[in-house]
Amino acid sequence: MAQSNQQLGYAVGQDIIVDSNYRVVATVNTGRGAQPADQHEFQLINGNSPSAIMTSYRAFPYDLSAFNITSGLGWLMAGMFQEVDVQSGEVLFEWYSTDHVDPSMTQIRPNTTDVGGDGLTPHTAFDYFHINSIDKSSDGNYLVSARHTSTIYYINATDQSIIWRLSFLGESEFSCTNFNFSFQHDARIRSQTDTSMDLTMFDNAHNCLASTDVQSSGRFITIDFANGTATETRRTLAPDGGIASCSQGNTQVLDNGHVFNGWGDKAVFSEVDDDNNIVLAGEYTNTANTDSTAMSYRAFSFDWQSTPNKTKPVVYSYAVNETAPTAIYVSWNGATTVSIWRFYASDKIGDDFAVIGSTGHAGFETMWSAPQFYQWVMVEAVAWDGTSLANSSYQGTSPTPNAKRLCYPKNEINFIAGGPIMIQLRLYLHVAVGGNGTKHKTL
Numbered sequence: 001m002a003q004s005n006q007q008l009g010y011a012v013g014q015d016i017i018v019d020s021n022y023r024v025v026a027t028v029n030t031g032r033g034a035q036p037a038d039q040h041e042f043q044l045i046n047g048n049s050p051s052a053i054m055t056s057y058r059a060f061p062y063d064l065s066a067f068n069i070t071s072g073l074g075w076l077m078a079g080m081f082q083e084v085d086v087q088s089g090e091v092l093f094e095w096y097s098t099d100h101v102d103p104s105m106t107q108i109r110p111n112t113t114d115v116g117g118d119g120l121t122p123h124t125a126f127d128y129f130h131i132n133s134i135d136k137s138s139d140g141n142y143l144v145s146a147r148h149t150s151t152i153y154y155i156n157a158t159d160q161s162i163i164w165r166l167s168f169l170g171e172s173e174f175s176c177t178n179f180n181f182s183f184q185h186d187a188r189i190r191s192q193t194d195t196s197m198d199l200t201m202f203d204n205a206h207n208c209l210a211s212t213d214v215q216s217s218g219r220f221i222t223i224d225f226a227n228g229t230a231t232e233t234r235r236t237l238a239p240d241g242g243i244a245s246c247s248q249g250n251t252q253v254l255d256n257g258h259v260f261n262g263w264g265d266k267a268v269f270s271e272v273d274d275d276n277n278i279v280l281a282g283e284y285t286n287t288a289n290t291d292s293t294a295m296s297y298r299a300f301s302f303d304w305q306s307t308p309n310k311t312k313p314v315v316y317s318y319a320v321n322e323t324a325p326t327a328i329y330v331s332w333n334g335a336t337t338v339s340i341w342r343f344y345a346s347d348k349i350g351d352d353f354a355v356i357g358s359t360g361h362a363g364f365e366t367m368w369s370a371p372q373f374y375q376w377v378m379v380e381a382v383a384w385d386g387t388s389l390a391n392s393s394y395q396g397t398s399p400t401p402n403a404k405r406l407c408y409p410k411n412e413i414n415f416i417a418g419g420p421i422m423i424q425l426r427l428y429l430h431v432a433v434g435g436n437g438t439k440h441k442t443l
Contacts, residue, residue, distance in 0.1 A: 002039040009115025009127055010057040011039040017086070021309035022334055028052045030082055031091040039297070040132045041081065051092055053134045056080045058096070059125035067110050067126065069119050076103060077117060079131030079146065095160050097129040097146065107150045107169050107182070113207050114247060116148065133186050145187035145201065152187045152201065166223065166230055168212060174223055179232035181205065181219060182212040185264070186250035186298065197223045200251045204264065208246035215242030218251030218261050236272050238263055239281040250298040262299025269299045308334045313392040317377045319399065326370040326397050330379045337389060340382040341366055345374035353378050353394070373397070
């Protein structure tokens with residue numbers, strides 16, 4: 001995952017690898033004098049001797065008179081990726097967009113999109129390319145997606161040249177026979193032969209200004225090298241009439257053939273079966289609220305079990321007065337092995353904490369009402385096999401229901417249908433929702 005300082009449209013930082021208990025086991029940085037790692041791509045490959053694919057952005061002075069920027073010095077943003085050996089830090093491959101794709105190939109103009117930049121300063125450089133995903137093929141070459149050129153590139157791992165391009169709006173070696181796409185994200189290779197390649201992409205079809213379709217979708221594409229064609233074989237859509245996602249988003253093919261989509265700047269995720277029937281759909285904020293800035297760069301569904309190593313449950317308690325029952329809220333972000341919350345209480349500091357009750361784990365936050373007022377409370381997390389996982393700190397009961405509440409309100413994550421999931425939010429904030437032994441993670 002990325003640990004970075006968010007800029008407008010990109011980030012500056014490093015990538016970190018954590019184990020199943022969220023302990024940091026390695027950090028990975030760009031090399032060869034490149035700018036620090038960006039948030040758009042971090043993918044581990046090569047198994048026992050892992051390397052990491054990482055993105056980065058670089059601003060530099062450039063003549064932008066072709067874009068009507070003639071007053072002062074123009075600034076252009078290059079998109080870059082590297083493959084880096086995790087253990088040694090050696091750069092195994094790197095590629096800069098400006099060495100291979102002319103800015104005239106862009107589908108946007110300066111200062112016309114959310115993250116395109118105005119081209120007037122280093123911090124607002126014109127991001128003509130906007131690299132957003134990289135995948136590595138079985139023959140060692142790289143599949144690169146660029147949002148602002150609306151093009152997918154296949155890059156030669158030997159000489160860095162562009163082997164072919166796939167685009168509906170720009171230059172392309174293949175004609176789109178039965179579909180269009182634009183401003184896409186998350187291009188992934190599914191399979192390949194000497195004569196064809198199957199890939200998926202998240203087709204935004206929008207950038208908040210221009211569009212090629214009324215709704216975004218996950219697209220399955222077969223490229224025929226001999227005939228120069230690209231043909232759509234499957235398309236997955238959002239529930240409730242579809243979604244037009246202006247940015248971000250991804251398409252994940254699950255082991256059972258289902259397809260899981262994160263809908264980018266719209267706070268929704270969904271899963272469809274083999275026949276494209278919706279089997280899971282949810283939102284993690286009130287999408288009807290146009291002032292909401294919650295969004296998900298990518299969302300994934302995986303089996304996952306974890307007990308956080310360096311955190312403990314968080315508890316908050318309140319009562320209307322000292323004769324009213326105490327309401328206790330407990331949460332432990334990232335914990336997926338909790339079966340039961342066991343509650344303890346005492347009347348004053350120094351007294352022994354006695355068990356006052358227990359209840360089952362009920363999602364991200366669990367609320368339990370004690371039978372009477374207790375001044376001090378503590379909560380124990382108990383695993384499925386009955387073993388103790390961790391205790392919270394002790395917490396004094398507040399007389400004000402909403403004062404300094406430590407857990408998120410229950411209505412902040414709303415499921416339309418289905419079960420547990422994990423969302424990877426912009427800035428790589430991770431929110432885990434789990435239960436009944438089946439857990440999920442983001443990468």
